[in-house]
Amino acid sequence: MELKKLQKKAKIAVLCGIFVIVALILGGVVYAWHHTFAKKKPEEPSAPETTETEITSDETEEESSSSESEEETSSDTLPSESESTEETTAPSAPIEVKKIGTIKGDGYEGTKGTGKYNYGEALQKSLLFYELQRSGKLPENTRSNWRGDSCLNDGSDAGIDLTGGWFDAGDNVKFNLPMAYTASILGWSVYEDKDAYVESKQLDYALGNIRWANEYFIKCHPSEEKYFYQVGDGNADHGWWGPCECVEYQMNRPSYFVDAQNPGSAVTGETAASLAVCSILFKDIDPAFSETCLSHAKSLYAFADKYKSDAGYTAANGFYNSWSGFYDELSWAAVWLYRATGDASYLSKAKEYYPKANQDFNWSLCWDDVHIGAAVLLSQETGEKTYTQAVEKHLDFWTTGTASGERITYTPKGLAWLDSWGSLRYATTAAFVASVYSESDVCPSAKKDIYWDFAVNQAGYALGDTGRSFMIGFGENYPVHPHHRTAQGSYCDNMNEPGTSRHVLCGALVGGPDASDGYEDTVTNYNTNEVACDYNAGFTGLLAKLYTRYHGQTLTGFGAGEDVGEEYKVETSVNAGGSDFLEIKALTFNMTGWPARAPKALELRYYFTVPSGKTASDLSVSSSYGQDVASLTILAGDGNTACVQVLFKERSFYPGGQEEYKKEVQFRITGLPQDAATSASVALFEDGSLVFGQVPDGSGNVVTPAPTSPTQGPSDTTPAPTSPAPSGNGKVTVSIDYSMSGTGNSISGNMTIENTGSDAIDLGSLSVEYYFTNEKSGALTFECYHSAVSRKGGNYEALNSVKGEFSKIGPKKTGADTSCTISAFGSGKLDKGDKLIVQFSIHHNDWSDFNLSDDYSRSGADKIVIRSGGKIIYGTEPG
Numbered sequence: 001m002e003l004k005k006l007q008k009k010a011k012i013a014v015l016c017g018i019f020v021i022v023a024l025i026l027g028g029v030v031y032a033w034h035h036t037f038a039k040k041k042p043e044e045p046s047a048p049e050t051t052e053t054e055i056t057s058d059e060t061e062e063e064s065s066s067s068e069s070e071e072e073t074s075s076d077t078l079p080s081e082s083e084s085t086e087e088t089t090a091p092s093a094p095i096e097v098k099k100i101g102t103i104k105g106d107g108y109e110g111t112k113g114t115g116k117y118n119y120g121e122a123l124q125k126s127l128l129f130y131e132l133q134r135s136g137k138l139p140e141n142t143r144s145n146w147r148g149d150s151c152l153n154d155g156s157d158a159g160i161d162l163t164g165g166w167f168d169a170g171d172n173v174k175f176n177l178p179m180a181y182t183a184s185i186l187g188w189s190v191y192e193d194k195d196a197y198v199e200s201k202q203l204d205y206a207l208g209n210i211r212w213a214n215e216y217f218i219k220c221h222p223s224e225e226k227y228f229y230q231v232g233d234g235n236a237d238h239g240w241w242g243p244c245e246c247v248e249y250q251m252n253r254p255s256y257f258v259d260a261q262n263p264g265s266a267v268t269g270e271t272a273a274s275l276a277v278c279s280i281l282f283k284d285i286d287p288a289f290s291e292t293c294l295s296h297a298k299s300l301y302a303f304a305d306k307y308k309s310d311a312g313y314t315a316a317n318g319f320y321n322s323w324s325g326f327y328d329e330l331s332w333a334a335v336w337l338y339r340a341t342g343d344a345s346y347l348s349k350a351k352e353y354y355p356k357a358n359q360d361f362n363w364s365l366c367w368d369d370v371h372i373g374a375a376v377l378l379s380q381e382t383g384e385k386t387y388t389q390a391v392e393k394h395l396d397f398w399t400t401g402t403a404s405g406e407r408i409t410y411t412p413k414g415l416a417w418l419d420s421w422g423s424l425r426y427a428t429t430a431a432f433v434a435s436v437y438s439e440s441d442v443c444p445s446a447k448k449d450i451y452w453d454f455a456v457n458q459a460g461y462a463l464g465d466t467g468r469s470f471m472i473g474f475g476e477n478y479p480v481h482p483h484h485r486t487a488q489g490s491y492c493d494n495m496n497e498p499g500t501s502r503h504v505l506c507g508a509l510v511g512g513p514d515a516s517d518g519y520e521d522t523v524t525n526y527n528t529n530e531v532a533c534d535y536n537a538g539f540t541g542l543l544a545k546l547y548t549r550y551h552g553q554t555l556t557g558f559g560a561g562e563d564v565g566e567e568y569k570v571e572t573s574v575n576a577g578g579s580d581f582l583e584i585k586a587l588t589f590n591m592t593g594w595p596a597r598a599p600k601a602l603e604l605r606y607y608f609t610v611p612s613g614k615t616a617s618d619l620s621v622s623s624s625y626g627q628d629v630a631s632l633t634i635l636a637g638d639g640n641t642a643c644v645q646v647l648f649k650e651r652s653f654y655p656g657g658q659e660e661y662k663k664e665v666q667f668r669i670t671g672l673p674q675d676a677a678t679s680a681s682v683a684l685f686e687d688g689s690l691v692f693g694q695v696p697d698g699s700g701n702v703v704t705p706a707p708t709s710p711t712q713g714p715s716d717t718t719p720a721p722t723s724p725a726p727s728g729n730g731k732v733t734v735s736i737d738y739s740m741s742g743t744g745n746s747i748s749g750n751m752t753i754e755n756t757g758s759d760a761i762d763l764g765s766l767s768v769e770y771y772f773t774n775e776k777s778g779a780l781t782f783e784c785y786h787s788a789v790s791r792k793g794g795n796y797e798a799l800n801s802v803k804g805e806f807s808k809i810g811p812k813k814t815g816a817d818t819s820c821t822i823s824a825f826g827s828g829k830l831d832k833g834d835k836l837i838v839q840f841s842i843h844h845n846d847w848s849d850f851n852l853s854d855d856y857s858r859s860g861a862d863k864i865v866i867r868s869g870g871k872i873i874y875g876t877e878p879g
Contacts, residue, residue: 100145102562103473103506105555110200115456115550117463117475120200123543124554125474126536127202129507130186130209132487132560133533135174135244136163136216143559146503147486148595150244151253154231155219158255162231165216169532170484172247173232176220177313177320178367180270182533183213184336185365185429187277188373189541192436196547200554207281214278214293217271221296225303229267230256234319238785239800241495242656243486243596250656262312265304266322269329270370272301276336294340301333305349318783320367323846328357328371335377350378354387361394362406364418364426365433367534372433379442388442395437395447398430399454411517415461416454419847420744421527422535424462424470424512429538431458435545459542462509466517472531473506481523482510483530488523489593491655492662493798495523495786502593506560509535515742524737524750524839526785564594568692570604570682575666577674582608584677585666586646588684590653598654603685604646604665607637607696608676616642619671626665628652634669641696644669657798731757732874734861744852746843747772753836753866760832761868763789763825768838769865771809771816771878772855778844780806782820785839789826792833799826802838813878815856 103125110120131143135151154174155162166182168175187210190197197203220228232253240250247253258264275297282290308330310322334350337343357371365372372394379387393402398416401407408416418426431454437443438451462470469475472482482488482505488495489502501523508531513519520528568590575583588604610616616636621644623632628649635645646665655661683693736751751768755761774780782804789797801824809817820842830836844850856878857863865875 100143100561101555101557101559103504103558103560106557107555108553109556110553111551113550113552115546115552116460118552119459119543119547119550120552120554122463122471122474122552123196123200123540123547124202124205124558125471125507126509126540126543127205127209127507128558128560129505129531129536130166130212130533131205132505132507133166134212135165135167143561145561145564146489146594147560148245148597151231151248153248154253155228155255157252158228158257160222160228160255161219162216162228162255164212164219165231166213166533167244167486169535170482170487170526170530171234171237172244172485173234173237173319174216174230175234175316175320176217176229177267177270177316177322178532178534179213180217180267180274181367181370182537183210183217184270184274184277184332185373185432185534185537185541186210187274187281189432189544190281191277192541193544193548196544199551200547202554207285210278210281211289214275217275218292218296221271221300224299225260225263225306226257227259227264227268227271227300227303228255228257229264229313230315234316236800239787239798240656241485241488241490241493241786241798243489243593245486245596246598246654246656246660249598249651249654250660256315258312260307263303263307263309264311264313265308265326266310266324266329267313268300269304269326269333272297272304273329273333273336273370275300276333276340279340280336297333297337297340301330301337304333305330318781322368324358324360324369324371327353328369328374331357332370332374332377335374335381338381339377347381350374351382354378359390361390361402362397362408364398364430365538366426366429376433376437376440379437380440383442391433391437392444392447395430395434395451395454398434399450409515411513411515413461413466413517414457415513415517416458417513417515420514421746422511422530422532423514424509425532425535425538427458427512428462428509428542431455432538432542432545435542439545455542456546459546462512462539468519470510470512470519472508472510473504479510479521479529480504481521481529482508483523483526484508486596489596489655491589491591491593491596493657493660493788494790502565503562504560505531507536509539511535514744518741527746527748562594567592567594568684568686570684570692572606572680572682574674574677577677579673581668581670582672582674582676583666583668584644585664586682588648588653588663588665590655590661590663592655596655598651599648599686600650601685601687602648602653604648605635605683605685605695606644606646606667606680607641607683608643608669608672608680610640610642611671611673611676612640614671619669621667621669623665623667626667627659627663629663629665632665632667637696731755732761732866734864734866734874736861736864738852738858741852743849745847745849746841747850747852747855747858748841750839751837751864753830753838755830755832755834758832760829761873763830763836764827765867765869766823766825766830766836767867768822769867769875769877770820770822770842771813771857771863771865772818772820772842773815773851774818775851776844776848778846778848780818780820781843781845782806782822783841783843784822785841787825787836787838787840789828789830790835790837792831797828801826802840804840804842809878813856815854815859816878 113119128143132147137149137152152163165174166179168178190206197206236251242250275293279290279294279297310326313322331350331353334346338346354374358369363369375387375390379391396402397406398408408418411417416427417423434451435455438448464475468477472478481501484505487501487503487505490497511528511530522529571587573585575585577583584606616634619634621632621634630647630649633645634642636642644667653663681693681696683695684691733754733756736749738749784802787799787802803824804820804822807819809819822838852858862875865877866873
C-alpha cells in the first residue's frame, strides 16, 4: 500500500512539473509578443515635488569619509622627470546642462490680475529666491543651473549632520534666529491665504521651502535640551567674497549650540514657532512629518520656557543679537502651539508672556521682535482689547499717526521709512501685518480700508511706483548688483570682479532706499543692496494677501536657468626652447559659476606632434614649479601625436581667490624642438568631460562664450554710482564711499588707501583714525565687513584680523568727540601701487541714530588720519 501511494504521488509530481514547464513556455511567448507588438502606455507626468529626500546619517558619513580621503597636501614642487607610453583616451562630450526654465518664462497661465501689478508673478519669483538660498544637497528638481550642492560637511565638527537650511543673506552663514523667523512668517502666510497659493499653483513651492527649513531645524535638535543655532563663523565668512559652493574648501565652518548650561530662549522659542506652524500645514499632507515637527516644537518650547535665558546665544553677537529679549518669542510660539494642539495651557502662556515682551509700537515685526505678530494672533484668538489696541496703535503709527501724533517717516515718493538698513523689509512686513489685520473680524470697519490701502501702496513702492522695481527679476529697472556672494559670482575673492553680477538672484527684495528715496544699485552697499531671507518673508506674505483680491498670472517655463558663461580657460606661452627641448608655462583658470565647483578630477593636456623618427617614449617631461599638481606625464596618442598630461590635486582648484582659481605649471619636454609649439593645442577636462579647447582631431570642440550679463529690465540703463575722487599727498591717496547720509544708524564706509609714494608702508604699524560725534554717548561697536590688500600685480589678499578701538576726545573738537582707530592689517607691506581696502561700520549697540552730517571725518577724506609707525603720513587731526 505504501509503495502504491508513493508511485501515485510520483505521477502527480511529474504531471505538475510538466504543467509548470508548459506554463512557463506559454508565459514567455505571451511576454515576448506583448513587448514586441503591444503599444506602451504613456508615462504619467510627475507632479511637482513638495518634499525633499532627507540625507541619512549613513549617507552623511559616507560623504564625509569621501571628502576626507580626497584631501591632499599642497605642494609646488613636482617629481623631476616622468616618462610614459600610455595611450590617450578619447575625450567625452562637453558637460550637458539640463533644461531649466528662465526668469522670463515662455508664457503665462492662470487668472489675469486686476491690480496695478502682477501679484501672481511677483509671488512666484519671491518663492524662487528661497530655492536659490538653499544650503546642502540640492534636490533633482532644483530650478537653477547656477546653484549647486554646498557645505555637505556642516556639523562634522560636532559629529552631527547639519546640512540643509538657508544661507542667511549675501553671505554663507546659517543663522537660525532669522531663519526660523522667516520660516514661521512664510508658514503664517500659507496658513492665512492657502487659497492664494493653490490658485496661483505656488503651494507646492511654498511648502517645499517651509519644509526645507524645518527639516534642518529637526537636525539641529538632537536631544531635549541641545540645539545647534548657527553654522559658520560670521567674522571669518564676511572676510571672504566667494560662492557658497566653495566656502567649505576655503575655511572651517564651526557649529554652535545652546544647552542646559548655556541656554538660548529666543532662538529655541522662534524655532518652536516655526515647527508648530509647519506641523499645522503638513497635518493632512504628511501626518508623520507633521507629528515629528510638533514633537520637536513642544520640546524646544519647553527648553526655552524652562531657562528663560539667552546666556548661551553668543556666536551671533554682532550679527543677530536678540535685542528684544525672549518673551516675544515665547508668546508668539505659544500661540502657534495652541493652534497646533488645541491645548489651552499654551494660550495661557502666550497671554502671560505677552506683556513681558518689548512693547515698542514704533518698530516693525522682524527677526528680532515678533511681539506684534503675537498680538495679531492673540487678537484673532481672544478679541481682547489688550491685543487689538496694541496692533492698532502700531498700524496707526505706520499709517495715519497715533493719537499722540507719532507717525512713521514717509519719503517724498511714499515709502514708510523706518531705518536705513533694509528699509523695504520693514515697510513690506508692516504692510503684511496691516493686510492680515484689516481682513480680521476684530479690525474696526473705519480702519479696514486705511490699513489695506497702506499695504497696497507699500507693495507698489517695492514693485515699481517710483520708476524702478526693488525686486530682482521683476518689473522695470530692477537691481542688477545685489550684495550677494554667490550671485555676484566672483572667482578671485573680490566683490568688484567681475564688475557685473554673473547671475540674476531672481525674486530677492533688496534693502531699499534712504529717507529721501536715494538708492544705489552697487554691490558694495550692503545697506541698500543686500538681500536676506527675512527681507522676503513678510514681503512674500504681502504678495499672497494681495493675490487674494487682485489675482495675477504666473509664468510657464519659469526658473533660474541661464546661458552658461565662460568657466574655464588656459593660457600657454613658451618660456624657453631649443633644437631638443621646449619649456612651456601654462596658466589654468577656474571661473566656474554654473554652478561654482571644485572638481575632483581636473586634467590639462598639452597636445603636440612627435618629431619624425621619434616616438613618445623617446621624450621626457620634467618640472620645477607647479601649483597643486598631482602628476605630470607624457601620453602617446594616435599616429604621431602625443600630449603632456597634467593632473591637479582633487578639490584644490576652485573659484575662491587669486591662488585658488588660477594655477600655474611650468614644464620642459626634452626631445621636442621649440618649433613644435607652433602647432600645439591645449584641452582641459573636468571629471572626464572636455570643458575647454579641443583634441587634435577636432572632436569635442568646446566653444568658450564671452561672459554673459544677467537679463535686465527693459529700461535698466542706470549706471553704477561713481566713487568720489581720491585725496592724496604724494605718499598715499584716500577715497571713501558712504552708504548713507543725513541721519543714520551707522557710520558705514568703503575706504581705499593707495600707496602712491616710493617707499613700502609697513601694514603692521599702519593705523587709520576716523573722527565723529557720538551725540547720545551710547556704547559703540566696530565691525569690519571686508578688508583686503589689492596688489598692483593683480593678487588680492583678504585680511581677517582688522579691529577698531574707540577713544573719547577731550575737550570736544568741532565735529568730533570720539575717534575710532582702525588697525591690525597684518604683517606684510603695502608696496607702491598697492591698495588697502577697508569696508567697515560703526554703530551704537542699540542701533540708535547718528547725525552724520556734522562729523569731522565725514567732511572730506583728508580729515581721516593715516599713521605709519606712529607718525602721521596723511590727513589732518581735528583742531
